[in-house]
Amino acid sequence: MRLSSLIWSITVLAVAVLGSLVPLAYTLYLSFISPGGEVGTLTLKNFASVISDVNFYRSTFLSIAYTLLSLMGSLVIGVAAALVLSALGRSNRILEGLYAMPLAVSPIIAGILWSPPAVWDDINSLLHVSFGLPFIDVTDAIIYFPIMTLAESWLWSPLFMLASLIVIEDIPKECVGAARLMGANEFDLLRYLYLPSILRSNVVRTLMIIKSIDFFRAFEIPFAWSNWVRATQVGEATDTLSLLLFKQLVYPPSGLPSIQYIATVSMLLLGVSLSVAFVLFRVFVQGERS
Amino acid sequence: MRVTRLLVYVAAAALALFYVYPIANMVFEGFDIDLSSIYAPGFRLIGGVPYYSGGITPSLTYYMDMFRVQGFQRLITNSLVIGTVSALIATVLALLSSYQLTFGSRFLGRNMDYLMLVMRSAPPFVYLLPFLIIAVNVGLWDTQAGLTLAYTSLNIPLAYLLVRSLLRDFPKELVEVAELMGAPATAVLRRVILPLALPGLAVIWTFLFVVTWNEFLLASILTGPDARTVSVGVWAGVGEQIGTFRTVEFEAQAAAGTIAMIVPLLITLYLRRRLARLFSLRV
Numbered sequence: 321m322r323l324s325s326l327i328w329s330i331t332v333l334a335v336a337v338l339g340s341l342v343p344l345a346y347t348l349y350l351s352f353i354s355p356g357g358e359v360g361t362l363t364l365k366n367f368a369s370v371i372s373d374v375n376f377y378r379s380t381f382l383s384i385a386y387t388l389l390s391l392m393g394s395l396v397i398g399v400a401a402a403l404v405l406s407a408l409g410r411s412n413r414i415l416e417g418l419y420a421m422p423l424a425v426s427p428i429i430a431g432i433l434w435s436p437p438a439v440w441d442d443i444n445s446l447l448h449v450s451f452g453l454p455f456i457d458v459t460d461a462i463i464y465f466p467i468m469t470l471a472e473s474w475l476w477s478p479l480f481m482l483a484s485l486i487v488i489e490d491i492p493k494e495c496v497g498a499a500r501l502m503g504a505n506e507f508d509l510l511r512y513l514y515l516p517s518i519l520r521s522n523v524v525r526t527l528m529i530i531k532s533i534d535f536f537r538a539f540e541i542p543f544a545w546s547n548w549v550r551a552t553q554v555g556e557a558t559d560t561l562s563l564l565l566f567k568q569l570v571y572p573p574s575g576l577p578s579i580q581y582i583a584t585v586s587m588l589l590l591g592v593s594l595s596v597a598f599v600l601f602r603v604f605v606q607g608e609r610s
Numbered sequence: 611m612r613v614t615r616l617l618v619y620v621a622a623a624a625l626a627l628f629y630v631y632p633i634a635n636m637v638f639e640g641f642d643i644d645l646s647s648i649y650a651p652g653f654r655l656i657g658g659v660p661y662y663s664g665g666i667t668p669s670l671t672y673y674m675d676m677f678r679v680q681g682f683q684r685l686i687t688n689s690l691v692i693g694t695v696s697a698l699i700a701t702v703l704a705l706l707s708s709y710q711l712t713f714g715s716r717f718l719g720r721n722m723d724y725l726m727l728v729m730r731s732a733p734p735f736v737y738l739l740p741f742l743i744i745a746v747n748v749g750l751w752d753t754q755a756g757l758t759l760a761y762t763s764l765n766i767p768l769a770y771l772l773v774r775s776l777l778r779d780f781p782k783e784l785v786e787v788a789e790l791m792g793a794p795a796t797a798v799l800r801r802v803i804l805p806l807a808l809p810g811l812a813v814i815w816t817f818l819f820v821v822t823w824n825e826f827l828l829a830s831i832l833t834g835p836d837a838r839t840v841s842v843g844v845w846a847g848v849g850e851q852i853g854t855f856r857t858v859e860f861e862a863q864a865a866a867g868t869i870a871m872i873v874p875l876l877i878t879l880y881l882r883r884r885l886a887r888l889f890s891l892r893v
Contacts, residue, residue, distance in 0.1 A: 332706075340725055417882070418626055418630055422629055424875035433636055438632065474629070561733070590733065
């Protein structure tokens with residue numbers, strides 16, 4: 321019995337250490353040491369330099385905009401797809417499979433699929449040749465930023481669709497029947513039954529929070545676009561926080577990778593993660609109580 | 611009523627086009643079939659950048675080049691090994707610790723849940739930096755072992771949260787009866803929990819495998835030519851160094867992307883509903 325409890329304790333410890341404490345402690349340490357300073361001397365200089373860096377604020381703003389647009393796009397398209405499938409009735413399984421296909425695509429491939437030489441080449445050709453419209457200049461930041469979020473929505477809206485379908489299918493048939501008996505039409509069902517059920521469900525709320533976090537730290541699609549539009553310098557319109565940190569590591573403006581800068585920004589973002597995790601925790605606990 | 615039905619069909623077709631066209635386009639491009647050449651052949655300028663519509667010239671050139679010349683199969687092997695092992699270790703560790711915290715210390719469980727939620731939300735560089743520095747110093751950079759270790763660490767918080775959610779729905783009475791009858795914890799886990807939780811654990815493992823297979827950032831920094839994974843190979847080309855902002859030929863990327871998508875596609879289509887249900891995390 322003693323041996324088994326020792327094994328359990330070691331496992332729990334291994335999970336905590338490997339999953340969090342080692343990366344956390346090391347990154348925290350890196351954020352407090354000065355690049356050229358003495359070993360063992362801790363300093364707050366890194367935090368001061370990040371806080372006074374205009375690129376950090378620009379990237380934070382871009383990440384927030386990116387998160388909001390991607391989340392809205394994923395939710396709207398995903399819920400719309402679920403409602404369409406639900407309206408089609410039993411014949412929707414094949415269509416559901418087709419709609420779910422993007423979930424299998426890795427984000428970097430999504431970045432390639434929605435790139436100028438791929439989908440946008442075809443869209444531009446169609447607009448220009450068939451309708452005589454001018455080409456859309458996808459290298460313009462005003463154009464490509466929403467396209468990046470559209471690619472993100474394309475990738476993740478199927479997850480919202482599947483979650484919404486689960487919610488719709490869990491609605492008791494008696495409720496729908498009763499609403500119809502009371503004279504509700506399709507629009508009333510959508511407005512007063514389906515949409516509130518989807519938006520208040522635990523699974524969709526959880527998805528919204530988890531995907532918000534993921535969109536906030538999005539890397540692959542902005543990275544792919546920074547290549548297509550040649551935005552290789554720090555401070556470009558593709559630079560979400562993750563891409564900013566990547567550029568600082570791989571193409572540092574000073575010539576040397578800014579490990580301390582990256583660690584410091586990561587620790588600041590971890591503060592955001594702590595708050596988000598707290599909100600998540602509350603949502604879960606509330607869901608459990610209800 | 612008829613108009614509503616018609617609108618539903620139109621919306622269904624539009625959504626199908628939206629979801630499927632980019633993938634179909636990639637698959638066709640991999641076979642050197644440029645769909646846009648049907649209605650717009652030849653050169654054109656897009657945003658000042660010249661593009662050439664290659665036309666419809668079906669060939670297996672890019673696939674043959676990928677496997678015969680560039681050895682893409684090595685990348686597939688790397689992804690399979692690294693994804694399988696790291697997802698397995700993360701799932702097993704998550705199962706053992708979740709079991710202890712679900713049926714043992716509940717107070718510790720709450721704290722661990724919070725810690726793991728924080729780590730699930732942490733920026734990827736919190737993992738990347740320590741592992742990059744450690745891997746370079748101990749000779750694990752560009753090795754399967756190094757990347758497996760990094761992915762195990764990255765996957766543990768998510769695996770833990772998912773397994774915890776699974777075990778919370780498990781009938782506690784069964785565990786209590788087994789314990790009352792004197793079964794040691796290992797026997798309870800092996801004979802009571804595992805047989806019932808195995809399908810759920812398999813879905814969790816599969817999900818982690820797909821996440822690992824598709825991951826790009828860590829793999830692009832922690833590997834060079836030897837341990838390169840599929841997702842990095844699709845972008846950077848086999849054996850090339852990442853981070854040069856260079857582009858391999860689009861058709862080659864499309865062919866590699868098509869191959870890279872097959873495994874996750876089969877898994878996703880088969881398990882799609884269960885994958886969505888995983889997100890009703892209950893901690």
